[in-house]
Amino acid sequence: MIFHRHITRSGYIMMLSVAMLTVIAGSFYEEAFSQIARFAARDPGVRTGSSGAGGMLSGLTELEQRIFGTGREQFEEVQSVQGTIPDTELGLGPRFNLDSCAGCHANPDIGGTSPAINPQVEVAKKEGASNDLPPFIKRDGPVREARFKHNPDGTADGGVHALFTISGRSDAPGCFLQQPDFRTAVARQNVVFRIPTPLFGAGLIEAIDDDTILANLQAHSATKQSLGIGGRPNRTSGRPNTSGNDGTVTRFGWKAQNKSLEIFSGEAYNVEQGITNELFPQERDETPTCYFNATPENRTNFNATDPLEVPSDVVKFAVLMRLLAPPTPAPDTDTIVRGRKLFGDVGCTMCHTPTLHTGKSPVEALRDKDVNLYSDLALHNMGPGLADDVSQGNAAGDEFRTAPLWGLGKRIFFLHDGRTKDLLEAIQAHAGSGGGQYVPSEANQVIAQFHRLNEIERQHVLYFLRSL
Ligand code: HEC
Ligand code: HEC
Numbered sequence: 001m002i003f004h005r006h007i008t009r010s011g012y013i014m015m016l017s018v019a020m021l022t023v024i025a026g027s028f029y030e031e032a033f034s035q036i037a038r039f040a041a042r043d044p045g046v047r048t049g050s051s052g053a054g055g056m057l058s059g060l061t062e063l064e065q066r067i068f069g070t071g072r073e074q075f076e077e078v079q080s081v082q083g084t085i086p087d088t089e090l091g092l093g094p095r096f097n098l099d100s101c102a103g104c105h106a107n108p109d110i111g112g113t114s115p116a117i118n119p120q121v122e123v124a125k126k127e128g129a130s131n132d133l134p135p136f137i138k139r140d141g142p143v144r145e146a147r148f149k150h151n152p153d154g155t156a157d158g159g160v161h162a163l164f165t166i167s168g169r170s171d172a173p174g175c176f177l178q179q180p181d182f183r184t185a186v187a188r189q190n191v192v193f194r195i196p197t198p199l200f201g202a203g204l205i206e207a208i209d210d211d212t213i214l215a216n217l218q219a220h221s222a223t224k225q226s227l228g229i230g231g232r233p234n235r236t237s238g239r240p241n242t243s244g245n246d247g248t249v250t251r252f253g254w255k256a257q258n259k260s261l262e263i264f265s266g267e268a269y270n271v272e273q274g275i276t277n278e279l280f281p282q283e284r285d286e287t288p289t290c291y292f293n294a295t296p297e298n299r300t301n302f303n304a305t306d307p308l309e310v311p312s313d314v315v316k317f318a319v320l321m322r323l324l325a326p327p328t329p330a331p332d333t334d335t336i337v338r339g340r341k342l343f344g345d346v347g348c349t350m351c352h353t354p355t356l357h358t359g360k361s362p363v364e365a366l367r368d369k370d371v372n373l374y375s376d377l378a379l380h381n382m383g384p385g386l387a388d389d390v391s392q393g394n395a396a397g398d399e400f401r402t403a404p405l406w407g408l409g410k411r412i413f414f415l416h417d418g419r420t421k422d423l424l425e426a427i428q429a430h431a432g433s434g435g436g437q438y439v440p441s442e443a444n445q446v447i448a449q450f451h452r453l454n455e456i457e458r459q460h461v462l463y464f465l466r467s468l
Contacts, residue, residue: 057365058325058365074313075110105198111320113196146161203324228442278312281296
């Protein structure tokens with residue numbers, strides 16, 4: 001009896017405990033499940049910690065290291081109109097977007113892309129300049145250059161219209177120039193933007209053979225076909241707006257419109273800063289009262305005694321960019337590994353090729369190397385939502401180079417016009433049905449597959465992207 005009562009009592013206590021535990025555990029799981037249901041993947045934001053970029057490639061010779069140093073010094077130099085302002089070099093303007101390469105290519109280190117605080121706000125009034133700030137230039141927005149789609153007579157334009165002039169600057173007496181009428185252009189939806197592309201690892205991109213790019217485009221052709229992905233190289237095939245005619249694959253810039261780092265440097269020096277050089281010897285505006293220096297303003301220094309000072313700035317910029325190390329990704333974690341796999345599973349890698357390989361560069365550090373750029377360097381039709389109506393080389397208004405994703409973890413602004421700071425929005429913007437003159441985006445099926453992932457899987461992909 002006592003025994004029985006004992007059992008009954010302890011049985012009762014046990015039953016009670018189990019019941020209570022079940023209730024507690026039940027509500028715990030219920031809570032956890034409802035949290036999962038409520039959980040929505042989000043961009044974890046710019047990765048903190050060291051910049052992981054800005055240094056030189058490893059394995060450079062001592063001479064290459066010294067060349068890198070002179071290149072970087074030049075890249076950081078600030079230009080003024082006549083070189084009369086301390087610590088500046090001559091050549092700025094008469095029209096320009098900023099007064100140094102490093103100002104636009106700044107984040108997360110020299111050679112990168114748009115910094116958090118836009119230096120174009122300050123340069124508008126620098127040294128007494130009288131520029132109005134165009135409405136699309138914001139202190140906390142991306143560095144931008146502006147292109148007009150059409151000329152006033154309706155014919156295609158597509159060229160860069162510099163934001164600022166040197167009018168009013170203490171070193172440009174007597175020069176009076178009007179800025180382009182950006183307010184009207186905005187009102188007529190005639191203006192489109194580009195933000196800087198990062199330059200880390202650019203020498204590795206330059207050292208990839210054309211055949212490697214073409215073979216990669218042919219790879220996985222059945223999968224690509226089933227996903228509706230094509231892609232083609234841009235070429236210097238003698239179309240207007242291209243700088244060469246040799247028919248080889250071009251690869252730099254948002255539309256892969258430019259052949260080499262040296263040509264890009266020459267063009268950027270004149271287009272962004274108004275500095276004429278041996279590749280682009282004429283001023284873009286030759287108004288006599290604003291024409292202060294002999295052109296080209298920057299030249300080879302045949303009289304330099306130090307051989308490293310003989311090259312023109314354009315050559316020095318190109319060498320710096322060639323020798324900049326690629327960005328260092330974050331170390332793998334479980335979630336990053338899963339994200340990388342899902343990135344491949346849904347088909348992002350059909351355009352964002354994880355790795356290409358370099359050819360026979362004369363620089364040992366660039367020769368026969370893996371390039372983990374996450375791009376096929378080819379053009380894709382991206383739909384009317386991304387289209388900027390600007391054609392360059394073979395690239396039509398809706399075609400863009402697959403943006404290399406290395407260094408993405410540290411980037412603040414995304415897509416060619418810097419329209420978003422949010423990775424999910426950047427991914428969503430890939431999708432678009434056809435409209436007007438444009439076919440549907442080639443990325444549509446891949447983006448649909450990304451959306452079929454659950455929120456946790458999508459979060460892994462975002463962590464992976466921010467690890468790059
Ligand atoms: C006003 C800001 C600005 C300045 C100053 C500037 N850039 Fe750029 N840079 C850009 C933009 C915007 C792009 C993208 C252009 C495009 O694709 O249409 C770019 C792209 C590039 C690229 C292409 C990289 C790639 O992989 O696509 C190179 C190379 C480059 N710039 C070099 C330079 C050099 C060298 C200087 C200094 C002479 C310079 N830039 C000054 C804004 C700037
Ligand atoms: C059809 C080819 C294609 C596919 C598929 C594709 N992308 Fe892209 N991606 C591009 C192109 C082209 C751009 C540049 C678009 C622009 O700036 O207008 C880009 C840009 C991006 C950017 C912005 C990079 C920057 O520097 O601003 C991110 C992030 C990105 N892609 C992630 C993804 C992810 C994640 C997937 C898979 C879900 C994916 N992409 C699938 C072609 C593709």
